[in-house]
Amino acid sequence: MATATRKPTAKRKAAAPSPRQKVRQISWVDKLMRTLPFSEEEVQRVITWVFLAALTVLAFAAAQYAGLTATAYQQYAALAAKAGFQVQRVEVTGMERVDQLKVYQLVLAEKDRAMPLVDIEKVRNDLLQYGWIKDARVARRLPDTLAVEIIERKPTAIWQRDGKYSLIDADGIVLANVRPGEGGDLPTLNGNDANRQTIALNALLDQASALKAQVSGATWVGNRRWDLQFQTGETLALPEGEAAAAKALLNFARMDGVHRLLGRDLIHFDLRDPDRAYFRKAPKTEPAKVETNEISSKNNGQTA
Structure with missing residues (x-):
């Protein structure tokens, strides 16, 4: 009797493991950005402006070191003078006891100078060197007037x-x-x-x-x-x-x-x-003594 042979069943293939999903790690910078009340675009814009400002400061410092800014400022002052911004008048108020000649000699040194070249603080400090002047206010009154207000000290x-x-x-x-x-x-x-x-x-x-x-x-x-x-x-x-x-x-x-x-x-x-x-x-003063001879002579002079 023939026996039927069972074919061995093929082993079930195990399911291939699915590839692991990659987990994105968030850096501390991203965490900080998410806490800010600004969008990422706004932050990037601010960073750009800061970078440009830093470049401008560096460029200005380099130009100043090379002496370019002084030359440019002198040209600017010359243009301002040509446009009428030049000291033509000086007005000084508040002087009573101050030596007016000394004050005007100092302030008039700025006459005919371009307004941008007038050193206000230097003029004030020079005025304060005089004992009578307690304080001084110096201001540009555009286009052509330098105003000086003197505050004098009071003798006590x-x-x-x-x-x-x-x-x-x-x-x-x-x-x-x-x-x-x-x-x-x-x-x-x-x-x-x-x-x-x-x-x-x-x-x-x-x-x-x-x-x-x-x-x-x-x-x-x-x-x-x-x-x-x-x-x-x-x-x-x-x-x-x-x-x-x-x-x-x-x-x-x-x-x-x-x-x-x-x-x-x-x-x-x-x-x-x-x-x-x-x-x-106070020491007591004794009455002046009068000699009797003086009294008798006076009496004799009064008799007819």
Whole structure:
């Protein structure tokens, strides 16, 4: 009996594995770009402009190094002058005590110069070298005017030292030398370096405003303290140190308000001791003696 032989079945072919899908990795730059509130195109445009600006700066620096910008600026100034932008007039205001001749000599040096070539800051700094000028404003008034406004210092006292007299302002700046008696009613500060103490002295007197108007002068003693002179002839010796001097001055102002110390027979007040006050009276003047012979001769001359 013939037997049927089973053909071996072919093995099922295994399915070929599908190729792995590549995963795109996002760089930190892309992550940063996605967090910005701008599109990628806008960012690229900004980067382009920054790059162009950097190139422009480098080109300008190279041209300046080579001296090309100075030449171009000179040509520009020459063209501006031809177009009428040239200093033809100078207007100076605010001068009362300043030497006008010196100011005009300085400012008129810019006359006939092209407006772009006028160094405003240099003109201002040159003006500030004069003691009377506290500040100055310089401006171009196109097309052809240079305007200068002077702000003067105000004299507040006369500084006397070693036989010299000078007007000074509230900051102690020397304004001009004067002769004795030319300061008018201004108070006189005596002593070397007294002008450097002007600000501190004004601050001290401001604490006793009732007395400040009566002060006619002050002496800086030993480079450490003040003696105040009053219009009625008295002298007040104050202690060293700002706090101690202010306290003594206030105490004196209270005593003067109660007892009327100024304008009497007292000539010197010493408040250097914080616990005691010393007053000195004016010396008494004796009446002039008249000889009896003079009296008799006068009587004889009056008889008929």
